Amino acid sequence: MKSYNVCLKDTAKTFTKRLFYSLFDCEQEEVHNDYLEQTFLKIVAKLEIANGKAIWDVFKMELPDIRRQLDLDAIAFENNDPASHSLAEIYMAYPGFYAISIYRLSHALYKHKVYILPRMMSEYIHGITGVDIHPGATIGESFYIDHGTGIVIGETAIIGENVKIYQGVTLGGISVSKDMASKKRHPTIQDNVCIYANATVLGGDIVIGANSTIGANVWITESVPENSLVTYQTEIKIRSKKNGVEK
Numbered sequence: 001m002k003s004y005n006v007c008l009k010d011t012a013k014t015f016t017k018r019l020f021y022s023l024f025d026c027e028q029e030e031v032h033n034d035y036l037e038q039t040f041l042k043i044v045a046k047l048e049i050a051n052g053k054a055i056w057d058v059f060k061m062e063l064p065d066i067r068r069q070l071d072l073d074a075i076a077f078e079n080n081d082p083a084s085h086s087l088a089e090i091y092m093a094y095p096g097f098y099a100i101s102i103y104r105l106s107h108a109l110y111k112h113k114v115y116i117l118p119r120m121m122s123e124y125i126h127g128i129t130g131v132d133i134h135p136g137a138t139i140g141e142s143f144y145i146d147h148g149t150g151i152v153i154g155e156t157a158i159i160g161e162n163v164k165i166y167q168g169v170t171l172g173g174i175s176v177s178k179d180m181a182s183k184k185r186h187p188t189i190q191d192n193v194c195i196y197a198n199a200t201v202l203g204g205d206i207v208i209g210a211n212s213t214i215g216a217n218v219w220i221t222e223s224v225p226e227n228s229l230v231t232y233q234t235e236i237k238i239r240s241k242k243n244g245v246e247k
Contacts, residue, residue, distance in 0.1 A: 160210070198216055
């Protein structure tokens with residue numbers, strides 16, 4: 001019976017947290033620097049990934065740009081959420097920002113063909129925030145997630161810049177057949193799109209055009225032109241009651 005290194009899940013959890021801390025806290029960066037490198041090398045060795053030291057060295061060089069991207073994401077949160085009081089609040093207390101941070105870190109490793117560790121990182125943050133972003137997804141700058149719980153973004157999804165997504169949104173595949181593994185299965189969301197709560201967009205050929213607004217609860221399996229407004233129509237009746245009698 002083959003043995004799997006499932007205990008690495010705990011190692012990856014601690015590695016992910018400390019990597020996040022070191023990205024935003026200079027004191028933590030100094031404290032965790034050796035730990036992060038040694039732990040990364042330990043994990044990739046257990047996963048039988050070659051050239052771990054070379055991958056780590058390149059990844060470290062990419063961290064300043066990841067921080068730059070995340071600073072833009074944080075500004076997008078501040079600009080879009082009237083409930084925010086400061087940038088510090090976003091960095092320290094916003095689950096959506098935490099999810100985006102771990103996505104950007106895991107995505108950088110994913111591009112170096114380190115696949116299992118990024119998935120463990122995304123699994124960890126999914127459990128903490130309820131946001132499930134595959135590390136293979138491509139997400140542009142100034143990305144904003146409001147509330148976040150229940151969001152699912154698939155591996156081949158492409159998201160442009162200045163995109164806003166609310167809770168419960170799914171950017172998924174319309175087919176789950178294994179022979180689709182090497183094909184684009186998830187939608188493309190162009191720049192300046194806003195997708196409201198519980199909307200579902202499915203299919204690799206689907207493009208949501210720039211500057212469009214997708215309303216809550218819609219189900220989309222065909223492309224949407226630029227500058228569109230897509231809404232779900234339903235009839236809601238409100239009746240008044242007086243002394244317990246419906247009028």
